[in-house]
Amino acid sequence: MTRRELDAAGIREPRLRAAYTRCREVNARHGRTYFLATRLLSPAQRPAVHALYGFARTLDDLVDVPEAADTPESTDGRLSEVHTRLLVDLRAGTSDDPLLAALVDTATRYALPAAYFTAFVTSMRMDLTVTDYPTRAELDRYVHGSAEVIGLQMLPVLGTVVPREEAEPRAAALGTAFQLTNFLRDVAEDLGRGRVYLPADELAVHGVDRARLAWCAGRGLADNAVRAAIREQLAITRRIYREAAPGIAMLHPVSRPCVATAAELYGRILDRIEDAGCEVFAGRATVSRGLRLAVAGRTLSRALWARWRHDTITAPTVEV
Known part of the structure; x- marks a missing residue:
């Protein structure tokens, strides 16, 4: 399958093929829902998503x-090195760094602005020093780099049937919805790393603060106040999914089943949290493998029909 995808995308050079293959392996290993949805894209689109x-x-x-042996300072230094190297390689349009080669090739093919990647690195660096977000506006600044720009990076790969700038707010909103879903699913895990990705002022309305979250985490059970706060965050996140939903119809028909599947499966995580009574400390809300396959299987026929009915999206080539 890897060879077919690389051939379809016109990626011939052995070093680049190895870099893309490595990225695909990372996606398959860690991005279970994301990887499954990616399989619904045409083969030519998939390597860029993996990168x-x-x-x-x-x-x-x-x-x-x-x-x-890492410290926040040493990690910050490594992020800075990667960022500096990335900017240099993006200007050159090529990279011999194993981490960056596939990314730079994808960014060059799809004319992705360097600012997207700078914003992402900035948010990653925030994780080294920022542990709380007093307001939604401050959390939004983090989410812009960690999630919104991911949606914007994906848009040229997915293709649109409207001017791209019309679809961009919807793509950014879907990236945000995915990220907020992760925050709700991972409240306990993030707290264990010393971070809270929920706006403190919105939690405070329900009498919840970091100390209360830590107390609930210690006993492995949310109290009524925390449950009420999580319920409100679920409602906010679902509203953002609704804002993003019209963007699916703005995508190239070949790409719609993929994004619709990802949106449904991530949305099911919110359902799992709600079904558990907004209990986020007794266990991590997940979507079963069977359900993931069932949802993907349901949209597979639409994906195959779209590929047959419409012109296949061809990956751009890089001038040598």
Whole structure:
């Protein structure tokens, strides 16, 4: 399958093929829902998605899963090195760095602005020093780099049937909705890393603060105040999904089943949290493999029909 995707995307050079293959392996290993949805795209589109995911996941792990000898200062230094190298390689249109080669090739093919990647690195660096977000506006600044720009990066790969700038707010909103879903699913895990990705002022309305979250985490059970706060956050996140939903029809028909599947599966995580009584400390809300396959299987016929009915999206080539 990897060879078919690379051939379809016109990626011939052995070094680049190896870099894209590595990114695909990262996506398959870590992005279960994301990888499954990616399989609904045409083969020519998939390598670019793998490259974008592979880069983002690698930098996210650099911050969240540091080596034993790492310090915030050393990690910040490594992020700065990657960022500097990336900017140089983006200007050159090529990279011999194993981490960056596929990303730079994708960014060059799809004319992705360097500012998208700078915003992402900025948010990753925030994770080294910022542990709380007093207001929604401050959280939004983090989410812009960590999630909105991911949606914007994906848009040229997915293609649109409207002017791209018309679809961009919807793509950014869907990236935000995915990120907020992760925050709600991972409240306990993030708290264990010393971070709270829920606006403090919105929690305070329900009498919840970091100390109360820590107390609930310690006993493995949310209290009524925390449950009420989580219920409000679920409602906010669902509203953002609704804002993003019209964007699916703005995509190229071949890409719609993929994005619709990802949106449905991420939305099901919110359902799982709600079904558990907004309990976020007794266990991590997940969507079962069976349900993931059932949802993907339901949209597979639409994906195949779209590929047959419409012109296939061809990956841009890079002038050598």
